[in-house]
Amino acid sequence: MSRPLLTINSNEWLPTRAHPERWLYSQVPGCELRHYEAGLWASTVIKGESQKEALRQGFSKLFHYIQGENETETKIEMTVPVTCRVQPGTTEYKVSFFVPTKHQNSPPEPTDPDVFIEERKGATIFVRSFGGFASAEKFSKEAKALADTLQKEGQSFHSDFYYTAGYNSPFRLFNRHNEVWYFKKEEIEGLWMAKNFLGKIGKLLV
Numbered sequence: 001m002s003r004p005l006l007t008i009n010s011n012e013w014l015p016t017r018a019h020p021e022r023w024l025y026s027q028v029p030g031c032e033l034r035h036y037e038a039g040l041w042a043s044t045v046i047k048g049e050s051q052k053e054a055l056r057q058g059f060s061k062l063f064h065y066i067q068g069e070n071e072t073e074t075k076i077e078m079t080v081p082v083t084c085r086v087q088p089g090t091t092e093y094k095v096s097f098f099v100p101t102k103h104q105n106s107p108p109e110p111t112d113p114d115v116f117i118e119e120r121k122g123a124t125i126f127v128r129s130f131g132g133f134a135s136a137e138k139f140s141k142e143a144k145a146l147a148d149t150l151q152k153e154g155q156s157f158h159s160d161f162y163y164t165a166g167y168n169s170p171f172r173l174f175n176r177h178n179e180v181w182y183f184k185k186e187e188i189e190g191l192w193m194a195k196n197f198l199g200k201i202g203k204l205l206v
Contacts (some may be wrong), residue, residue: 018077018079018080018098018100018101019079019080019081019098020036020037020039020098021036021037021039022034022035022036022037023035023037025124028126028149028150028153028155029149029153030128030145030146030149031126031127031128031146031149031150032126032127032129033124033125033126033127033184034124034125034127035122035123035124035125036120036122036123036125037122038119038120038121038122039098039099039104039119039120040099040103040104040107040117040118040119040120041083041096041097041098041099041117041118041119041120042062042065042066042096042097042099042107042110042115042116042117043062043094043095043096043097043115043116043117043118044058044061044062044094044095044096044112044114044115044116045058045092045093045094045095045114046058046092046093046094046095047091047092047093048091049091049093050091050136051084051086051093051136051139052135052136054084054091054093054095055082055084055093055095057095058084058093058094058095059082059095061095061112061114061115062082062095062096062097062115063078064112065097065110065112065115066078066097069110069111069112070108070109070110070111071108071109071110071111072108072109074103074108076099076100076103076107076108077100077102078097079097079098079099079100080098080166080167081098081165081166081167081179082095082096082097082165082166082167083095083096083163083164083165083166083181084096084163084164084166085161085162085163086139086140086143086161086162086163086164087160087161088140088160088161096118099117123183123184124183124184124186125163125181125182125183125184126146126150126155126157126181126182126183126184127165127179127180127181128142128143128145128146128149128179128180129177129178129179130142130178130179131175131176131177131178132176132178133176134164134166134176134178138178139164139178139180142178142180143162143164143180143182146162146180146182147159147162147182150182155184156184156185157182157183157184157185158182158183158184158185159182162180162181162182163180163181164178164179164180164181165178165179165180165181166178167179
C-alpha cells in the first residue's frame, strides 16, 4: 500500500542528507508521535565523560569510520540525525550515525574496535523539537519538558533514557533544528505492530 507524502512547513529545516525512514502518526500536545523503520546504525559508546565531551569523541570516531576507517576503506555519506542515548545519572553515552540506504544490506565493518554496527528495531517515538545551539543542559531541559507533557497526557513511555538528535553542522548559525526522543512503550516490547496503526494517518516525512 502506498503511503502519501507529508508536506509541512516545519520540514524546511531538514538538511538534504540521507536519513532513516519515519512516519508521522499523530500530534500530541507539545510533540509528535513518529514511527521509525528498523535499520542499521554505526555506533560507539563513550564512558566516564561529560555529555558534551562524549558527543565530541563519539562524533569523531564515527566520522573517521565514514571517511574510510573501515575494512573496505569505503567513504560513506554523512547522514542525519546524529543521535546520543542519554541515561540520566550515568556517564555512559551511545553516539550513532544512521547507515545510508545504499549500505544497509552490507555496511563496511569498522576497523576501530570501539565502533560497531547495530540494528535498531522499528520503534514508536515521541519527539520534541527546538531550535538554536543545543547544550547538554538544554537537551536535559527539553527532555524534562517532553516527559512532563507525556505524563500529563497519560502516555506510556520509557522514562529511564532518552535520545538527543542533532541535524546541523556547527557552522550553521540560523534555522538550527534539534530534537529529544522518548520511546513509546509497546504492548509487545521491541516489535512494531503495524496492525495497531492501520486506518491511521501514516505519512512519510521527507
